[in-house]
Amino acid sequence: MRYGFYLPTRGPTATRDGILTLAREGERLGLHSAMIADHIVFPAQSDSVYPYTLDRKHPGGGDALETFSILGVVAGATERLRLVTSVLVLPYRNPVLTAKMVASLDVLSGGRVTLGVGVGWLKEEFEALESPPFDRRGAVTDEWIAIFKQLWSRSPASFSGEFYSFADVKAEPFPLQKPHPPIWVGGHSRAALRRTARFGDGWHPVGAIAASPLPPEEMRAHLDTLKRLTEAEGRDFSALTISYKAPLYDTAVSDRDGTRRSFSGRSEEIAGDIRGFAAIGVHELIFDFRGQSISETVELLQRFATEVMPQVGS
Template sequence: MRYGFYLPTRGPTATRDGVLALAREGERLGLHSAMIADHIVFPVQSESEYPYTLDRKHPSGGDALETFSILGVVAGATERLRLVTSVLVLPYRNPVLTAKMVASLDVLSGGRVTLGVGVGWLKEEFEALDSPDFERRGAVSDEWIAIFKQLWTQSPASFTGEFYDYADIRCEPFPLQKPHPPIWVGGHSRAALRRTAKHADGWHPVGAIAASPLPPEEMRTHLATLKRLTGEEGRDFSALTISYKAPLYDSSVPDRDGTRRSFSGSPEEIASDIRAFAAIGVHELIFDFRSESIPASIERLQRFAAEVMPLVGRAR
C-alpha cells in the first residue's frame, strides 16, 4: 500500500512555511504523494450543492491558494514526493495553457506530476470564470483531456473539437513522463467511472465520510463496474491505479449507524481497514492529516507513520 496526504490550500495553515513544512515531513517519512485541491473563487452565496458534506455546504471561508502555484513551490522544495492535483476542475482553465503548465511542471519536478481531474460542482464559480457551459462540463472535460494527450505527444498538432480548435501549433517541451503524466479521474458517479474507463490512468474517489461512505463492499461493486467498462473500451483494467481519499477520524466520532468509522480508532483497527481496502484492489490511500495548526498536522502525520504504517508496510 502507498500513502498520500493533503496539503493545506486555505485557512491560516495555507502559508509558504506551512505548506513546505508538511510536504517535506511527508516526504521524509516515506509517504508517496501530496494532494492539492482546486478552487479559484467562491461566491458570497451559492445554490450549488457540495457532494461531500451532509448539509451540502462547502466548508470554506472563501480563500484558496491557486493549485499550480502550490505545485510549483512544492516541486522545488521536494525530490521524491508525487505531486497530485486532487482534483483539478478541468473547465476552469484554457486547455492549451493547462497542457503547457502541466508539462512544464513535470519537466521541472523531474517527472512527478499526476493530474487528478474532475468536472466541478460549483456553478457560480464556472460563471465567475466565464468557463464553458456548466451543463456541458462533462463533455468539455473529455475534450480537454483529448487536447492534453495530443499536445503532450505530438508536435506540431492540430485539433478540431466541439468546444475548442487550433491548427499547426507546437507546445513543447513534452512532459518528462511517457507517454504523459498519469491522469486520474475523481468521483464515483457512473459518468466518472465511464470517464476513467475511457480516458484515465487511475480512479480517485472520495470515501469514508458520511456523505460518501464507500465501504469496501461498495468499492468492490464499483471496481467490478469499472473493470467491465474498461474492458468495453479495449483497455487494461489492471493498469489502472486505484487511489482512495479518506480522512482519519477519532474513534469518538461514530459512523451514521453508530459503528466505528473506517480509518478510525486504534492503530491496529486502522491497519485492519487498510488491509481490507488493499484486498479489494486499492493501491493508494490518501489521508487527511490537516489540523488547526501545522505542528498539529505534522504530529498526526508522524503518529500515523510511526504507529500504523509499520503494521501494513511502508510506501515504496
C-alpha cells in the first residue's frame, strides 16, 4: 500500500513555510504523494451543492492558493514525492495553457506529476471564470483530456472539437513521463467511472466520510463496474491505479449505519481497514492530516507513519 496526504491550500497553515515543512516531512517519512486541491474564487453566497459534507455546504472560506503555484514550490523543495492535483477542475483553465503548465512541471520536477481531474461542482466559480457552460462540464472535461494527450505526444499537433480547436502548433517540451503524466479521474458517479474507463490511468474517489462512506463492499461493486467498462473500451483494467481519498470532514460523525467509520479509531483498527481496502484492489490511500497548525499536522502525520504504517507492512 502507498500513502498520500493533503497539503494546505487555504487558512492560516497555507503559507510557504507551512506547505514546505509538511511536504518535506511527508517525504522524509516515506509517504508517496502530496495532494493539492483546486479553487480559484469563492462566491460570497452560493446555491451550489457540495457533495462531501452532510449539509452540502463547502467548509472553506474565501481564500485559496492557486494549485499550480503550490505544485511549483513543492516540486523545487522535494525530490521523490509525487505531486498530485486532487483534483484539478479542468473546465476552469484554457486547455492548451494547462497542457503546457503540466508538461513544464513534469519536466522541472523530474517526472513526478500526477494529474487528478474533475468536472467541478461550484457553478458560481464557473461563472466568475467565464468557463464553458456548467451543464456541459463533463463533455468539456473529456475534450480537454483529449487535447492534453494530443499536445503531449505530437508536434505539431492539431485538434478540432466541439469546444476548442487549433491547428499545427508546437508545444514542446513533452512531459518526461511517457506517454504522459498519469491522469486520475475523481468521483464515483457512473459518468466518472466511464471517464476513467475511456481516458484515465487511475480512479480517485472520495470515501470514508459520512456524506460519501464508500465502504469496502461498495468499493468492490464500483470496481467490478469499472472493470467491465474498462474492458469494453478495449483497455487493461489491471493497469489502472486505484487511489482512495479519505479526508476527515465530519470527524464527529459515525458511518451512516452508526458503526465506526473506516480509518477512524485505534491504530490497529486503522491498519485493519488499510489491509481490507488493499485486499479489494486499492493501491494508494490518501489521508487528511491537516490540523489547526502545522505543528499539529506534522504530529498527526508522524503518528500515522510510526503507529499505523508499520502494522500494515509493505
